[in-house]
Structure formats: C-alpha cells, structure tokens
Amino acid sequence: MHSSDLLTVGEIARRSGFADSAIRYYDRLGLLTATRTAGGQRRFERSTLRRLAFIRAARNVGLSLDEVAAALASLPAGRTPTRADWTRLSRGWRHRLDDQIEALTALRDGLDSCIGCGCLSLQRCAISNPADAARAGGPGAAYLPAGLRRDHGDSRGTVRMTQDPSS
Amino acid sequence: MHSSDLLTVGEIARRSGFADSAIRYYDRLGLLTATRTAGGQRRFERSTLRRLAFIRAARNVGLSLDEVAAALASLPAGRTPTRADWTRLSRGWRHRLDDQIEALTALRDGLDSCIGCGCLSLQRCAISNPADAARAGGPGAAYLPAGLRRDHGDSRGTVRMTQDPSS
DNA sequence: CTGATAGTTGAAGTCAACTTCATGTCAAGT
DNA sequence: ACTTGACATGAAGTTGACTTCAACTATCAG
Numbered sequence: 001m002h003s004s005d006l007l008t009v010g011e012i013a014r015r016s017g018f019a020d021s022a023i024r025y026y027d028r029l030g031l032l033t034a035t036r037t038a039g040g041q042r043r044f045e046r047s048t049l050r051r052l053a054f055i056r057a058a059r060n061v062g063l064s065l066d067e068v069a070a071a072l073a074s075l076p077a078g079r080t081p082t083r084a085d086w087t088r089l090s091r092g093w094r095h096r097l098d099d100q101i102e103a104l105t106a107l108r109d110g111l112d113s114c115i116g117c118g119c120l121s122l123q124r125c126a127i128s129n130p131a132d133a134a135r136a137g138g139p140g141a142a143y144l145p146a147g148l149r150r151d152h153g154d155s156r157g158t159v160r161m162t163q164d165p166s167s
Numbered sequence: 168m169h170s171s172d173l174l175t176v177g178e179i180a181r182r183s184g185f186a187d188s189a190i191r192y193y194d195r196l197g198l199l200t201a202t203r204t205a206g207g208q209r210r211f212e213r214s215t216l217r218r219l220a221f222i223r224a225a226r227n228v229g230l231s232l233d234e235v236a237a238a239l240a241s242l243p244a245g246r247t248p249t250r251a252d253w254t255r256l257s258r259g260w261r262h263r264l265d266d267q268i269e270a271l272t273a274l275r276d277g278l279d280s281c282i283g284c285g286c287l288s289l290q291r292c293a294i295s296n297p298a299d300a301a302r303a304g305g306p307g308a309a310y311l312p313a314g315l316r317r318d319h320g321d322s323r324g325t326v327r328m329t330q331d332p333s334s
Numbered sequence: 335c336t337g338a339t340a341g342t343t344g345a346a347g348t349c350a351a352c353t354t355c356a357t358g359t360c361a362a363g364t
Numbered sequence: 365a366c367t368t369g370a371c372a373t374g375a376a377g378t379t380g381a382c383t384t385c386a387a388c389t390a391t392c393a394g
Contacts, residue, residue, distance in 0.1 A: 010370060020371085021353055039360045041371055060274065065351070090278070097275040101268055107227060108264040111257070175391095177340060188383055191342090206390045208341050232381070 006035070006043035016052040023052075031055060031069055047080050054086060061093045062100065173202070173210035183219040190219075198222060198236055214247050221253060228260045229267065 013020045026032045027042065032051060034042035051072070058068045071089045075081050180187045193199045194209065199218060201209035218239070225235045238256045242248050 101271045
C-alpha cells in the first residue's frame with residue numbers, strides 16, 4: 001500500500017537484482033527514465049523492471065551497455081513497450097549466441113587435435129592462433145568472436161609469420 | 168645472421184603477434200624470462216615463442232594472466248619444456264571449453280523458448296535470470312559460467328524475487 | 335664515428351561497468 | 365518535531381590487461 005505505484009531506487013534495485021548504484025548509473029546513462037519527487041528523488045514506473053530484465057538478458061548474451069542503449073532507443077516513444085517490442089529487440093540474439101557457440105566449439109575441436117602434440121605452433125595451432133594467421137586452409141583454424149576473445153588489441157599489428165619458431 | 172640466436176623484444180613481438188609493450192609487461196609479471204645485454208636490453212631464447220603461444224592459447228580459452236602464471240610456474244625449472252610439459256598444462260582446457268559451450272547452449276535454448284513471448288520475466292525467463300533465481304526446476308534455467316557472464320558482482324546481493332513485476 | 339632504429343624505465347592513461355566515499359537532503363513513522 | 369533509514373550528488377577508486385608517454389640509452393650498418 002504505497003501512496004502511488006511508483007517505485008524508489010531501493011525497491012527497483014531489490015526487485016531487479018541490480019545494485020542501487022547500478023540503477024543510478026543506468027539512469028545517468030539514459031537507459032532508464034525516472035520522474036523526480038519535489039525533493040529530487042527518483043521515482044520509477046513498474047515497466048522499468050521489464051526494462052532492467054531486458055538489460056540483464058542483453059548483457060548475458062554479450063551486448064555492451066552501448067548496444068543496449070541503442071536497442072532501447074529504438075523502442076517507440078510515448079507508450080509502454082509491448083511484448084512484441086521486446087521480442088523484436090531480442091531477435092538477433094539467437095544468431096549471436098550461435099556464433100559464440102560455434103567459435104568455442106571450433107576452438108575445442110582444434111584443441112583436441114593439438115593437445116596430443118603439445119606443439120602450440122604459432123602458425124598451425126588452432127588454439128593459439130591470432131586472428132589473421134593460418135587463414136589458408138588450416139584444418140581447424142578456430143577464432144573466437146570479438147566478445148569472447150582475450151586478444152582485444154589486434155587492430156594495429158598485423159601478424160604475418162613466415163618462419164617456424166622452433167624452440 | 169645474428170651474433171647469437173637470442174631474440175630482441177621487437178623480434179619476439181613481431182613473430183609472436185604480441186605488441187612490444189605486452190612482451191615487456193609479461194616479462195615484468197614474470198611470465199617470461201629474459202637475459203640482459205651489457206647495456207640492459209632484453210634478450211629472449213627461442214623457446215619464449217612457444218611460451219607466448221601457450222599464453223595466447225590459454226587466454227583464448229579464458230584463463231586470466233594469474234592463471235597463466237600459475238600454470239607456467241609448474242613447468243620444470245632448469246630445462247626447456249618438452250611437448251609433454253605443454254600438453255600437461257593444457258589438459259584441463261577441453262573441460263573448460265565444454266562448460267562454456269554447455270552454458271551458452273543452455274542460454275540459447277532458453278532464448279528459444281523466451282523469444283516468442285517477450286516476457287523477460289525476472290523469475291521465469293532463463294535469459295534474464297541472474298545467477299541464483301529459478302533454481303527449482305525451471306525448464307531451461309541457463310547460467311553463464313563466471314568467465315562469460317556479464318554479471319560479475321553477484322556476491323553481495325542475493326536475489327530473491329517473490330513478486331511478478333508486471334508492467 | 336655517426337645516425338637511424340630500437341631498446342630502457344616508471345608513471346600515468348585507457349576501457350567498461352560499476353562501486354565507494356564524503357557530504358548533505360528527503361520521507362515517513364511515532 | 366524528531367529520528368532513522370533511504371536517497372542525492374560529484375569525484376574518485378576498482379579490476380585486468382595492457383598501452384602510451386617522456387626522457388633517455390643501446391646497437392649496429394655504413
């Protein structure tokens with residue numbers, strides 16, 4: 001029994017599973033919209049909870065907050081989003097997950113053929129290969145998608161290897 | 168035709184695909200060992216290239232540099248590691264990748280059952296569920312392994328939800 | 335011997351996504 | 365009215381894995 005059906009930061013946080021600070025952070029980024037009381041405190045509509053569920057789901061799938069913001073910006077202004085709206089936004093996710101699974105599977109299979117030899121060749125080993133070597137017909141050249149790769153800064157240094165680093 | 172078969176930072180970097188700065192960083196962390204010239208410059212043995220291949224492979228599989236350091240510390244001191252040594256170190260990786268693949272697959276399958284409804288229920292939706300809700304028999308409760316999860320700070324806030332946030 | 339090229343250091347910066355802190359204000363129950 | 369707990373803000377801190385910078389110094393081909 002509240003005076004209205006608007007929710008405070010604390011209530012939103014408790015019911016969504018996000019920390020208070022994360023809620024304020026998202027508000028600051030514009031991912032959430034809040035009205036303010038006369039005293040300046042945030043008050044959220046209940047639909048904010050669904051928005052937060054979307055945010056968590058998107059992040060689990062691997063989207064950055066920037067991508068989430070872009071997606072949310074495409075929601076129709078003025079009315080509360082419908083199920084169809086949310087569904088539309090998450091359409092691409094399956095494909096994204098498929099890609100991630102495929103990349104990991106290829107990596108694992110490459111590992112299977114590598115693990116017995118211990119070679120870890122910089123040219124041939126699927127599991128240690130950076131993102132652009134071994135392009136030509138290596139049997140299991142496996143690359144992680146950018147989001148999963150631990151190899152983020154590969155834009156400046158093109159790796160072309162012409163010699164075998166034999167130990 | 169070099170004066171010896173020792174490699175400079177630049178050569179190591181070029182041939183391994185890592186940046187110079189990363190090589191020095193790894194050296195500082197103790198992941199690599201280098202001798203020094205009279206003038207103080209690093210000189211690496213060729214086996215360092217294999218070590219770096221291992222590091223990249225490990226990072227692709229999802230290990231942190233701390234884990235890499237621990238693994239490398241278990242290599243026998245005094246002699247150049249053999250293939251068997253490298254193989255031993257990467258034994259657990261297949262299992263690790265299997266776990267990651269399984270988690271992503273479960274997430275995708277949860278998505279399949281969610282995507283039509285647009286519900287994104289904080290209780291029921293496998294894809295938006297944080298790490299401890301929906302434990303009891305939800306059909307596709309999917310959780311990402313810690314390394315893939317975008318939800319790192321789950322230690323302090325246990326999420327127990329008892330009400331449906333209907334928008 | 336002399337440049338050019340490549341190497342050295344420590345400190346500080348970057349990025350993402352938040353959290354923590356200090357200090358101060360609001361709201362609500364009694 | 366008062367007290368308590370929640371909320372407000374801006375700035376700074378956190379983590380991991382590096383990168384960038386400034387100011388020097390080493391190496392080597394010619």
